[in-house]
Amino acid sequence: METAKYSVPSINCGHCTKTIEMELSEIEGVSRVRADVDSKSVEVDFNVPATEEMVVTALKEINFPPEVEK
Numbered sequence: 001m002e003t004a005k006y007s008v009p010s011i012n013c014g015h016c017t018k019t020i021e022m023e024l025s026e027i028e029g030v031s032r033v034r035a036d037v038d039s040k041s042v043e044v045d046f047n048v049p050a051t052e053e054m055v056v057t058a059l060k061e062i063n064f065p066p067e068v069e070k
């Protein structure tokens with residue numbers, strides 16, 4: 001399993017984190033999503049067939065583009 005952490009500056013409330021968690025959870029292979037308002041970050045646990053590229057693409061599509069990939 002891989003874990004990816006992203007800084008997402010456009011997160012500003014609990015609604016944002018809910019949207020992110022819902023959308024990313026729909027990707028096959030994603031097992032856990034934690035979005036945090038205070039740190040404006042998203043942590044994603046995933047496995048095949050999910051890829052980091054798919055996660056980043058999904059974040060961009062819902063207007064929460066990640067700023068830094070760690």
Ligand SMILES: [Cu+2]
Pocket residue numbers: 011012013014015016017
């Ligand atoms: Cu919000």
